[in-house]
Amino acid sequence: MIDLALVWVGIIGLGVLIYVILDGFDLGIGILFPFIKKQQQRDVMMNTVAPVWDGNETWMVLGGAGLYAAFPLVYATVLSALYMPIMLMVVALIFRGVAFEFRFKANRSKYLWDHAFIWGSVVSSFLQGVILGAYIQGIETTNGIYSGGTLDWLTPFSLFTGLGVVVMYAALGCGWLILKTETGLQQRMYQLMPKLILLLLIIFAGVSLYTPFTHPEIAQRWFSLPNLYYFSPVPVLVLICVALILSACKKRLEVQPFLYTLALVFLAFTGFVISLWPMIIPPSVTIWQAASPESSLKFTLVGAVIFIPIIIAYTIMGYWVFRDKVRVGDSGYH
Template sequence: LAYAIILPALYAPMIAMLLGLVFRGVAFEFRWRDPAHRAFWDKAFTTGSVIATFAQGIALGALLQGITVRGRSYAGGWWEWLSPFSLLTGVGLLVGYALLGTCWLNWKTGGGLQRQAVTYAGRLGIGLLIMIGAISLATLRLETQYYHRWLSFPGVLATAQVPLATLIVTFLFYRSLRLKRDVQPFLWALALFGLCLTGLGVSIWPDVVPARVTIWEAAAPVRSQVFMLVGAAVMLPVILAYTAWSYWVFRGKVGTEGYH
């Protein structure tokens, strides 16, 4: 049910995101195999990354602002996903991913590139904090339930911990930059993303389609859920182990030759 409603509403940004990811992957490979045109592939990689990220942010904003539902199907138009709020979330995600990228470069590089990454990380951190504030305030105006979930008493005593934690993590992020740490800025940036996801959960829980369809209404049959649970129980440890192994193999600073 959730897919049947959400996907028709977000076909355009989803297609753009997938095309951007394909373009990004091709460019990443060919910049190594076609050094004569590396400048072109660098621009192609940047373009694909920006398109994929911006489209993903737009899709998130379009979902959060609400989808027109009639009965059990999508009833909106082709351009319903496009709004000032969805564009705002698209820009916000661009800033957030750029921050993660600069923190990763700070972790994995040295010398002048690392110093440049630290400088950009400091600026992008401020930008992300501004975007978080702007999106949060705009979200409160989208649906009445968002406003009440965040600001109604006594629930506000719990929800207020999210922005408070965001300020604390931001302080620790800038402290780690000032102390010239390699790994900590990246981890604190991830923590900021985690807090943003927590805020998203506060806003929409227990809905899958905000203010339209709850997780209980969209739930699959029990047998399907059990099947997926078994699959996740098998595959999740494999994915975690592979990811941990990848981090171990590519530990340390990036070299001057090859991919690492």
């Protein structure tokens, strides 16, 4: 018999992973804006994602809607615990989205929309990392109801993971721009990419050391046998990906830096899942305890089976249509 709770975890996990990848390099472009001063090059940077950026956020909506339908306890508890950073993230995303619409049409106020785009990207990325860190740390519940404080999410670890997500998105954006641009802008990205990847490696190491030391249950999961044999390839693969990215940048390869950075993101996501499984509200509520009744899971799965292939199809089509490089002088975003 099919475990519908696991099916829904897979659907939500897929939505989150696709969102992190697609909106990750999208947000990364805004994070990289301060490193590029020429307005023409900034125009090119925005034009690489202008046709697809709003579609990327469909996956965030899918993840939230799926959570509400399949795991309402998680939806209620996590939103109660992380209400403040989530709302601030939404405000930052609004500023960023408005900047897309206004920047290309503004003249004297263009620099203000540049700042809105930069800070909207940085703040929303940082807060996504803060939310991630607070979730990993655990959410205090009593009888399924959040019982922690208003600022429990604000800790040194959550701030560190916030910085980590900013760097990860910047690296994704850098790889995307190497793929989609040329000449001076591309060369600048080749210079930035190794620095971002090495910084990201340091952050990965910091999170990997801090997490098991502060969470005995995660340490037990990582270092007990035979789990240690299964998990040990992950850090090795991370080091291999970092080496491949540095080599690709040195050789001025165009596709590989982005692909290997995607592999790094996948490995980080895998480590996250491994660390918390099978808890969906760490440290005490499992997937099956939080799941909706089976009838609800079946009913909502029908809609997911219909609409998710449609979303995947139009996402692929959008990226395929706009697959070519973007150059200075190409028509802007309208």
